[in-house]
Every structure is written in C-alpha cells, then in structure tokens.
Amino acid sequence: MxxxxxxxxxxxxxxQTDPVIIKAEQACHRWIVENVPQAAEFYTFEALHEYKNTIAECYPQLRHKVSELRFEVLRRVFLQAGISGDEGRQKAQQAFEVFYQARSEVxxxxxxxxxxxxxxxxxxxxxxxxxxxxxxxxxxxxxxxxxxxxxxxxxxxxxxxxxxxxxxxxxxxxxxxxxxxxxxxxxxxxxxxxxxxxxxxxxxxxxxxxxxxxxxxxxxxxxxxxxxxxxxx
Structure with a gap:
C-alpha cells in the first residue's frame, strides 16, 4: 500500500532541544530580574528551574501540558512576590511569552x-x-x-x-x-x-x-x- x-x-x-530550553529559561529569568525584581529575590535561575520540577511532580496532570505548567509556575512565583490577581496573571503571561519566543529559536x-x-x-x-x-x-x-x-x-x-x-x-x-x-x-x-x-x-x-x-x-x-x-x- x-x-x-x-x-x-x-x-x-x-x-537539539536541551540547549534551546536552557537559553529560553535564562531569557525568562532575566526578564523577571528586570521587571519583577522582588520575585527574583525569591528565585535564582537554578531555584526557578527546581521549582518547576517540584510543581510537575506535585501536579502530574500538568506534566504533558508544558505551556500551562510554565505559566502556572510563573503565576505562583509572582504570587509569592506579592503580585496576585489579574496583575499576577498578566506578568506570568509576559514572562512566558519571553520564554516561548526564545524556545522557538532553534x-x-x-x-x-x-x-x-x-x-x-x-x-x-x-x-x-x-x-x-x-x-x-x-x-x-x-x-x-x-x-x-x-x-x-x-x-x-x-x-x-x-x-x-x-x-x-x-x-x-x-x-x-x-x-x-x-x-x-x-x-x-x-x-x-x-x-x-x-x-x-x-x-x-x-x-x-x-x-x-x-x-x-x-x-x-x-x-x-x-x-x-x-x-x-
């Protein structure tokens, strides 16, 4: 047939994916440092990476929803930094878009x-x-x-x-x-x-x-x- x-x-x-993801995560963290510095005080680049892994383990239903997972991690990070509600979601979306743009630079x-x-x-x-x-x-x-x-x-x-x-x-x-x-x-x-x-x-x-x-x-x-x-x- x-x-x-x-x-x-x-x-x-x-x-090759891993180097692209790392660069995208770095770009996202730089955006956080520049735009939400109080959140960067809670999370270094390494700590943010580990926090994403923790959330994935705690919420297995998000493991295959990779975009939703990253957005949720960012929303929680900004919530911990005192930014909640619509503003927190907006900041999370902006940070995610920085990640997503860099993630596509393959x-x-x-x-x-x-x-x-x-x-x-x-x-x-x-x-x-x-x-x-x-x-x-x-x-x-x-x-x-x-x-x-x-x-x-x-x-x-x-x-x-x-x-x-x-x-x-x-x-x-x-x-x-x-x-x-x-x-x-x-x-x-x-x-x-x-x-x-x-x-x-x-x-x-x-x-x-x-x-x-x-x-x-x-x-x-x-x-x-x-x-x-x-x-x-």
Whole structure:
C-alpha cells in the first residue's frame, strides 16, 4: 500500500532541544530580574528551574501540558512576590511569552530543511510532539499540513492519541503512514503498536534497547531521510 503520510517528531529529531530550553529559561529569568525584581529575590535561575520540577511532580496532570505548567509556575512565583490577581496573571503571561519566543529559536540539524522540503513534495507531513515548539515562529510551518502536540490533545506519546489524530486528519490507514522520531519508546515503539512503519533518527549512534520491536529504518543523518522513506514504499 502506498505511503501517503509522514509524521515527524520535532524535539531532538529535527533540532537539539536541551540547549534551546536552557537559553529560553535564562531569557525568562532575566526578564523577571528586570521587571519583577522582588520575585527574583525569591528565585535564582537554578531555584526557578527546581521549582518547576517540584510543581510537575506535585501536579502530574500538568506534566504533558508544558505551556500551562510554565505559566502556572510563573503565576505562583509572582504570587509569592506579592503580585496576585489579574496583575499576577498578566506578568506570568509576559514572562512566558519571553520564554516561548526564545524556545522557538532553534537551529535545525544539518540536512533537516532539505529533507523536509523534499518529502513535502510527495507526502503529507504532520508534526507530532510532546513539546510546545511553534512551527510558525521557527519558520517551517509551510512544510507541514498539521501539527499536533500533547497539550492540545491531553495525552503524550507513547499514548496513541497523537498518532490517531494525524491518521484521522490525513484520512489514511496506519499502513499508509511512516513515523520519524528519535525516541525509542515514545516514537518508534508507540508507532509500531498501531501498525505504523518507522524511521529511527539515531544521530548519537546509540544502541537499540527496546525489546518490543525494532525500527523499520535507521538513519544517522537527516540527509538520509528521503531515501529511508522511499525504501519503505
């Protein structure tokens, strides 16, 4: 059966995520220091990072709602600094927007843009992510037909919701779809459970450790992606 849809993970598949998040958190904290200095007295950069982890542990329902989680952390920080109500929420939104803008300043992995441009000519492309990257801010939204995230659907990979949303949106069966991602369980195993073929983006030359299945294709550079997709036709 012909492949019609390619779904792609984003973070650590198309770009390296951890350095971007750190820079975004630093930008957010600088904004707090400059605009709400009394809150910065309570929370250093490191303390704010730890507080976010604490809130995530205390409220597991927020773990996949990454934007809502960060907003709630900021709202609580400003509340502790004596800023409550509408003003506190406004400050939290402003601080979050600083974070979110910086979070979208990613550098695509080598070969990523060319691969997406090539694939987009022959397949429907849909982004599936547990994160909150903004394809419009990044500048690649024109290459995708849709973008689903865990916060939007209320469930994160390896749950099947994101994959099912993509299949429904494109009007295709699992046999007509290939999923591309870096995470062994959240991307490859999760997709295979639904009967979707997979391409494992293994840019770090890691060993495969999952027993449930193996990827249909493995690539070590994104320039190899179009050929890997074609091989699964």
């Amino acid at each position: 012909a492949i019609k849809l390619v779904t792609l993970d984003l973070d650590n598949t198309l770009w 550098t695509l992995f080598a070969g990523a843009l060319d691969a997406l441009t090539t694939l987009q000519k022959n397949y429907s492309l849909i982004a599936l992510t547990n994160g909150n990257a903004d394809l419009t801010l990044i500048g690649i939204d024109h290459l995708f037909d849709a973008h689903f995230n865990a916060e939007q659907l209320g469930a994160a990979k390896p749950q099947p919701d994101l994959f099912r949303a993509a299949l429904s949106h494109a009007g295709v069966t699992p046999e007509q779809c290939i999923h591309v991602g870096d995470h062994q369980e959240q991307d490859i195993v999760a997709a295979r459970r639904l009967g979707i073929k997979t391409v494992w983006v293994n840019l770090t030359d890691a060993a495969w450790v999952e027993d449930e299945c193996t990827p249909d294709q493995e690539i070590n550079h994104l320039c190899q992606l179009p050929a890997a997709i074609q091989a699964l036709q």
